[in-house]
Each structure stands twice: as structure tokens, then as C-alpha cells.
Amino acid sequence: MNADALTDCWTMTRRELAHWARQPVRLVVGVAFSVMLLLMFGYLIGGGRGVRGDYLDYLLPGMLALTMVFGLESTMLAVTQDLNKGVIDRFRSLPMADGAVLVGRAGADMLQSVLSLAALAGVGLALGWRPHGGPGAFLAAVGLLLLLRFAMLWIGIHLALVAGKPELVQAVQILVWPVGFLSNALAAPGSMPGWLGTAVEWNPMSRTATAVRDLLGAPGGEDGHLTAAILWPLALLAVFFPLAVRTFTRLGR
Amino acid sequence: MTDDPAITVEGVRKRYGGKAALDGLDLLVAPGTVHAVLGPNGAGKTTLVRILATLLRPDAGRVEVAGHDVVGGARAVRRAIGLLGQHAALDEELGGRQNLEMFGRLHHLGARHARVRADELLARFGLTDTGRKPVRAYSGGMRRRLDLAAALVTEPRVLFLDEPTTGLDPRGRAEVWASVRSLVGGGTTVLLTTQYLEEADQLADLVSLVDRGRVVAEGTPDALKSRTGGDRIDVVLRDAGQLGAAVALLPVARDDLRVDADRRLISAPVTDRMAALSGVVRALDEAGIEAEDIALRRPTLDEVFLHLTGPRDGAEERDGTEARDGVAGRDRAGDGDGTAGRDRTTDHDRTKGRAA
Numbered sequence: 001m002n003a004d005a006l007t008d009c010w011t012m013t014r015r016e017l018a019h020w021a022r023q024p025v026r027l028v029v030g031v032a033f034s035v036m037l038l039l040m041f042g043y044l045i046g047g048g049r050g051v052r053g054d055y056l057d058y059l060l061p062g063m064l065a066l067t068m069v070f071g072l073e074s075t076m077l078a079v080t081q082d083l084n085k086g087v088i089d090r091f092r093s094l095p096m097a098d099g100a101v102l103v104g105r106a107g108a109d110m111l112q113s114v115l116s117l118a119a120l121a122g123v124g125l126a127l128g129w130r131p132h133g134g135p136g137a138f139l140a141a142v143g144l145l146l147l148l149r150f151a152m153l154w155i156g157i158h159l160a161l162v163a164g165k166p167e168l169v170q171a172v173q174i175l176v177w178p179v180g181f182l183s184n185a186l187a188a189p190g191s192m193p194g195w196l197g198t199a200v201e202w203n204p205m206s207r208t209a210t211a212v213r214d215l216l217g218a219p220g221g222e223d224g225h226l227t228a229a230i231l232w233p234l235a236l237l238a239v240f241f242p243l244a245v246r247t248f249t250r251l252g253r
Numbered sequence: 254m255t256d257d258p259a260i261t262v263e264g265v266r267k268r269y270g271g272k273a274a275l276d277g278l279d280l281l282v283a284p285g286t287v288h289a290v291l292g293p294n295g296a297g298k299t300t301l302v303r304i305l306a307t308l309l310r311p312d313a314g315r316v317e318v319a320g321h322d323v324v325g326g327a328r329a330v331r332r333a334i335g336l337l338g339q340h341a342a343l344d345e346e347l348g349g350r351q352n353l354e355m356f357g358r359l360h361h362l363g364a365r366h367a368r369v370r371a372d373e374l375l376a377r378f379g380l381t382d383t384g385r386k387p388v389r390a391y392s393g394g395m396r397r398r399l400d401l402a403a404a405l406v407t408e409p410r411v412l413f414l415d416e417p418t419t420g421l422d423p424r425g426r427a428e429v430w431a432s433v434r435s436l437v438g439g440g441t442t443v444l445l446t447t448q449y450l451e452e453a454d455q456l457a458d459l460v461s462l463v464d465r466g467r468v469v470a471e472g473t474p475d476a477l478k479s480r481t482g483g484d485r486i487d488v489v490l491r492d493a494g495q496l497g498a499a500v501a502l503l504p505v506a507r508d509d510l511r512v513d514a515d516r517r518l519i520s521a522p523v524t525d526r527m528a529a530l531s532g533v534v535r536a537l538d539e540a541g542i543e544a545e546d547i548a549l550r551r552p553t554l555d556e557v558f559l560h561l562t563g564p565r566d567g568a569e570e571r572d573g574t575e576a577r578d579g580v581a582g583r584d585r586a587g588d589g590d591g592t593a594g595r596d597r598t599t600d601h602d603r604t605k606g607r608a609a
Contacts, residue, residue, distance in 0.1 A: 004361050011358045019346050022387065090342035090403065093306045095331040096359040252310050 005097035012104020013111075016078075030074060030112065031119045034067040038120060041186055042127070057132075058219045060124045061141070061212040062185030065205050067116050068149040069180050075109050075156030076169045083164045092251065102248060106153055113149045117142065132217025141215040144229050148208045151233035151240070158244035161251070184209055188220055204232035257320060259284040259411050259442035260305065265314030267300050267466075274300040275311070276466035282459075284410075287433065287443045289457035289474075291450065297466040298446035299339060302415045305444065306336045319410050332360075335409035339416050341400045345389040349380050349399050352388060353406060360407045367406075374402040378432075394425040401432060412436060414445040418452060430455055450551070454478075462561060470561045478551075486529050488519045488537070489546040499542050504532040523549070 020027045042059050082088045082101075091101050121129075131138050159172065182196075183205040189197035200206055211229035214221030260282035267275040275297045282288040290298050303309040305318055307327040316323045319333035336342075343352050350371050357367030375381045378398040388396060397417075404412060414433070418426040433443055433456055447453055453460045454474040462470040462477065470477060478484070490499060493514055500512060505521035512519050523529035526549050537544050 007361070008359060011355060015344065015347070015355055018351060022346055085345055086338060086340050086342040087344050089308055089338060090336070090356070091359070092308055093331055093334065093336045094356065094359045095328050095361070100359075252308055 005100065008097040008100035009103040009107065011096075012100045013107035015104060016108030017111075027112065027115070031116050034063065034070075034116055034120050035123050037066070038063045038123060054219060056124070056127060056129050057216075058188075058213065059186065060120070060129045061216060061218055061220075062183070062209045064117055064120055064145050065148060065183070065209040065212065066180050066185045067120060068113060068145050068208075069152055069205050070176060071109065071113055071116075071149050072152040072156045072176055073169065073173050074112070075105070075153050076160040076172055078109075079105060079157055079160035080164060080166055080169050083160065084166070088251070098249065099245070102157060102244065105157065106150075109153050110146065110149065113146060117145060133215050137215040137217075141212040144208050144211055144215075144226075147230065147233045148205065151204075151236040154237060154240040154244045158240050158247055161244065161247040179203070180205065184220065204228075204236070207232055257284070258282055258317075259286075259319060260288075260444060261315065261317040262301070262305075263315040265301075265304065265311045265316055267297075267304065267309065267312050273466050275304070277314070278463070278467050280461060280468060282442060282444055284442050285437065285440050286458040287437055287445065287456050289453035289460045290444065290446045290463050291448070291453050291460050292446075292463035293448060296463045298463060299415055300466075301463070302336075302338075302413050302444070302446060306334060306413050307331055332407075333410045335404035335407070335412045337401050337404045337412070337414045337417055339419065341388075341396045343388045343396065343400060343403065346387055348385045348387055349375055349383045349391075349402075352399065353402060356403050356406045362407070370406060374405060378402045394421060394428070397421060397425060397429065401429065405436075408439070409441065411442045411444070414443060416446055416448065419448065426452075450474075450478075464561075484523050484526055485520050485550050486523045486526075486533060487546070487548045487550055488533060488544055490517045490519070491543040491545045493517045495542050498540065499537065502536050502540055504536055505529060517545070 038059070041063070042056055088101065131141075133141070159168065182200055183203040184200055185205065189200045189206070192200060207225050207228040210220065210222055211225040212221075213219070214223060214225060258281045260280065262278060262280035265275050265278045266273065278297065278301065280288075280290075280301075290301060292298050300309065304311050304316055304323060307323050307330050310324055318330045321329040321333070323330050344355070347355070353371035353374055354367045357370050358364065360367075362370060372381075375383070378401065380395060380399060380402070383391070383395070388399065391399065401417070404414075417429050417433070421429065430452075433445070437443060443456075445452075445456065457474060460472065460474055460477055461468045486505065488499065488503070490496060496512060496514060496517065496519065500510070500519060503519065503521065505523060508522070510519070510521045530547070530549055533547060
């Protein structure tokens with residue numbers, strides 16, 4: 001990668017930062033949504049079915065993982081809008097590095113995810129949540145969460161480029177809820193009927209949530225999920241990263 | 254070097270789902286000239302521009318822009334071109350300066366040069382005082398001007414304008430025309446697509462008439478118009494009984510002169526518009542024949558097509574009968590809005606480009 005390509009990627013990331021600067025409300029609302037879910041499930045609905053130990057310690061890693069999965073929507077929405085505004089055509093007619101449009105998107109979305117994670121963790125700390133592992137374990141947990149988000153990012157880019165229609169974003173916005181909630185984010189699988197519990201255990205998001213709980217010394221954490229929490233997102237990436245890149249380069253077919 | 258064509262298109266084909274958008278199209282554009290591609294919507298104009306601008310790959314054929322192949326040398330082509338698409342291709346959330354700076358950086362002008370260039374272009378297109386206003390809040394004309402400025406960030410050698418004035422009011426249209434003329438003065442080669450014969454007439458050195466994905470005629474605007482029968486003068490008399498007398502004394506060409514007794518109308522081809530008009534007025538005046546209406550009429554796009562491609566098969570949406578009788582029951586002002594309005598309702602090119 002030469003200097004021009006790096007500059008292009010940075011220019012495209014800057015473009016997203018400029019959007020934030022112009023519409024800070026949108027960024028705040030995105031982060032506030034995760035916080036709202038945390039408060040809703042932690043206090044209003046007061047769940048924690050089948051959870052032994054402190055529910056907030058159990059819930060927070062689950063909400064962090066859920067937020068990463070919900071990031072799929074914002075990625076899809078942004079790519080769909082660019083596609084429909086014709087601005088992607090303008091980018092493609094410029095002598096910029098081929099991947100810069102996608103790298104810029106990825107850079108901005110990952111930055112936003114870090115902000116969301118920090119905001120959620122901050123609110124959690126204020127409510128009394130405490131991570132129990134060491135700093136190394138904490139960083140590893142953040143890494144797992146961002147890896148999951150990174151996989152969602154490329155799924156989102158691919159789906160948006162394939163469909164190119166706002167209607168699909170709406171469909172995914174609805175579908176992402178059952179996928180997000182058919183996990184152990186909010187309740188322990190042991191409390192569910194057998195078949196549902198199995199499905200929930202297999203949900204890649206559950207693997208990440210369990211491994212994060214383990215790393216943070218939270219209830220519901222189990223050994224042996226770390227490998228799955230790494231391999232699942234990597235497998236999704238192995239499929240959707242090349243697909244997304246291929247779909248983008250084939251916009252001209 | 255300067256004799257090499259700025260654009261070479263040879264036998265280009267592009268199909269969308271079994272339907273040929275371009276069907277063996279050939280085109281040569283000399284450097285420093287304005288070349289108009291004239292045709293109705295669905296003729297393949299936008300597909301052609303998207304291929305030239307490296308946004309679409311041709312299925313077959315050879316396409317070179319500024320000496321580089323659009324497939325093999327796409328990056329080199331992109332360094333040499335500017336593109337103004339049918340719809341504004343701007344970041345609507347950012348302001349005008351932010352947009353231009355971003356595009357300048359992506360052309361690798363460097364941060365400072367990109368900023369200077371953005372200010373130059375804003376001043377040149379009268380957008381300096383837009384401040385931080387997002388493009389979303391711009392008027393249609395402002396958006397078009399910014400879009401054109403974005404296409405000119407690097408002073409491109411070849412500029413593509415895809416229906417640059419469709420949807421603009423007359424003032425906006427005049428502004429775009431003035432910009433195009435000043436660009437050509439600077440040596441830029443311009444390829445523009447249009448549905449308006451008048452636009453091709455005003456701007457182009459050469460016109461290619463495109464229909465169903467191929468070039469059906471090519472020439473200077475004057476040559477094309479003379480092939481379509483050129484301008485006509487229509488005279489409507491107050492008294493149908495005087496038709497015979499008027500025909501006998503009118504100083505107009507006799508070939509292709511048509512008389513419609515029901516409408517008390519005489520229609521004749523003219524070459525020198527003003528001479529014909531004053532000649533007819535004087536002749537009628539001297540003979541004491543009263544006219545209800547006298548109008549000069551340019552050939553419409555429909556007429557151009559009918560003359561060059563013949564009548565359509567029944568399946569086409571084109572209303573062949575009305576234009577075929579050649580005598581205007583409509584649209585005296587020229588090639589204008591009736592044609593464009595109907596063609597615009599079917600935006601074939603654009604949607605197909607997207608679907609692919």
C-alpha cells in the first residue's frame with residue numbers, strides 16, 4: 001500500500017468524522033440507544049432468568065456483544081445511503097485507491113463502536129458494574145467484541161451493496177432483533193427449553209458474550225469459549241470480507 | 254499527439270438482462286471539441302457515459318479515453334476525466350467547500366492545494382457565500398453548479414456531461430452552457446448527452462444521433478438539421494379561401510410545401526429564418542391577405558428521429574403519427590418541452606445502471 005492509498009483511506013474516514021461533527025445528535029442517539037437498552041433490561045424489565053450471581057455483571061457483557069451485532073444496521077444504512085445518493089459513483093470515477101471507500105467506512109464504524117463500548121462501560125461503572133479480570137483480560141475482552149463488530153461490518157457492507165435499497169435495511173433492522181435476543185445476552189440458556197437453549201448456545205454472539213464474561217470474571221462465564229469466540233467471527237469474515245470486496249469491484253458489471 | 258482522438262469507441266456492446274443497451278456503438282471525438290450524443294431516454298446515452306467514465310465495463314468492443322483503455326487503464330483514465338452525472342453526485346451532509354476539498358484530496362492534490370482549488374471553484378461558480386450550509390439545503394441550480402465544480406477539480410482533459418441541463422430552468426441552462434463554452438476555450442474535450450436538439454445546436458461541433466444503442470447519424474448540427482428538413486415556417490390564414498392565392502405568392506421553397514385547408518395552414522421549409530419571415534410578412538401585406546398566425550418552427554427531436562430512423566413499430570411509446578404529418582399541431586416554440594417531458598418519464602438508463 002503506497003502513501004496515496006493511505007491518504008485516500010484517511011480522507012474517506014475523515015469524511016465520516018465530518019458527518020459526526022455536523023450531526024453530533026445522530027452519534028449521541030446511536031450510543032444512547034445501547035445505554036437505554038442496558039437500563040431497560042437491567043432495571044425496568046428486571047430479567048436475569050437463570051442467572052446466578054449479580055445480574056448487572058452478567059448483563060453488561062451481553063449488552064456489549066448485542067451492541068456490536070446491532071452495529072450491522074448502521075453500517076448497512078450508511079452504505080445504502082451513499083449508493084443511492086450517487087456519491088459512490090463519483091468516488092469510483094476518481095483516481096483513488098480501490099479499497100478506500102470501504103476502508104473509510106470500516107474505520108469510521110469501528111471508531112464509533114469503540115465509543116459505544118466506552119459509553120456503555122462508563123454507564124455500567126456508574127451503576128456499580130466492575131470488571132474482575134486484570135487489564136490484560138479486559139483488553140482481550142474488548143478485542144473479542146470488536147472482532148465480532150468487524151465481522152458484522154463486512155456482512156453489512158455486502159448486504160447493502162447487493163440490495164442497494166432502503167427497504168432491505170428496514171428488513172434487517174427487524175431481523176437483527178430476534179438474532180440478537182436469541183442469545184445469552186439477557187438470560188442464561190439453562191432457563192430456556194432445551195432446543196432453544198441449544199440454538200442460543202450456537203449463536204456466535206453467545207460465544208463472544210460467554211468468553212467476555214469469562215475474561216471479566218462475571219457470572220455465566222465459562223472456560224473454553226475463547227476459541228469459538230475467535231473462530232466464529234473469523235469464519236464470518238472469511239466469507240463476507242471477500243464477498244463485500246467482490247461486490248464492490250463488480251458494481252461496474 | 255494532438256491528432257489522436259480524445260475518445261475512441263469501437264463496436265461497444267453492453268447488455269442488461271438480455272436487453273442490449275449498447276449494440277455495437279462507434280464514436281470518435283477529436284481533442285478540444287464538443288461532441289453531443291443526442292437521443293431519447295433508453296437510447297443508451299447514460300450507459301455510454303458510464304462506460305467512458307470507467308463506472309461500467311463494456312461486454313465487448315474497445316474504449317479509450319485520453320489514450321488509455323477504460324478497462325485496463327482505468328486509473329489513468331480517471332486521472333484525466335471529470336464527470337457530471339444526471340443526478341448530483343455529492344455528499345449531501347457536507348458543505349460545498351468540504352465536498353470540493355474532499356474530491357481534491359482524492360485527486361491527490363495535497364491538502365493545501367485542495368483547499369485553494371476549492372475556494373477558486375466556489376468563487377467561479379458563485380457559491381462562495383454558501384458557508385457551512387449542507388448541500389442538502391441547496392437549490393437545484395446551486396447543486397448543479399457545485400456538481401459541475403466537483404467535476405472540474407483537476408481541470409480534466411476530457412469532461413463528460415450526462416444531460417447537464419435536464420430539469421434546470423432557462424437561467425440555469427444558460428449558466429451551464431456558458432461554463433461549457435469557457436471550458437472548451439481552455440482546450441478541454443467535452444462529450445455531452447442531451448435530449449435537446451437546441452442544446453446540441455448551441456454547444457456542439459459534432460452531433461451523434463444515438464438510437465437503440467447505436468449511432469444512426471453523425472454530423473454538424475447544421476448538416477443534421479438540413480437532413481431532417483430543417484426549419485419550417487407555418488402561416489395560418491384568416492380566410493381559407495385565400496389559401497391558393499397565398500401559396501402562389503409566398504416567397505418560399507416549393508418542394509415539401511404542405512397545405513392544410515381544414516386548419517387554413519401553409520407550411521414550408523426555410524433556410525434563412527429571418528429573411529423568410531420578413532419576406533412572408535411583406536408578401537401577405539402587399540397582397541392584402543390577413544394572417545392569423547405566422548411562426549417559425551425548428552424541427553423537433555421526434556422529427557429528427559423520424560427522418561433518420563423511419564417510423565417506429567407500434568410497440569414503441571413514441572407517438573409517430575403526430576410528428577409524421579410534419580405540420581405542427583403542437584410545440585411551435587421549437588424542440589422543447591413536450592418531447593423532453595415525455596421522455597423523462599422513462600428513466601431506463603439510470604435504473605439499469607443501478608441494477609447491474
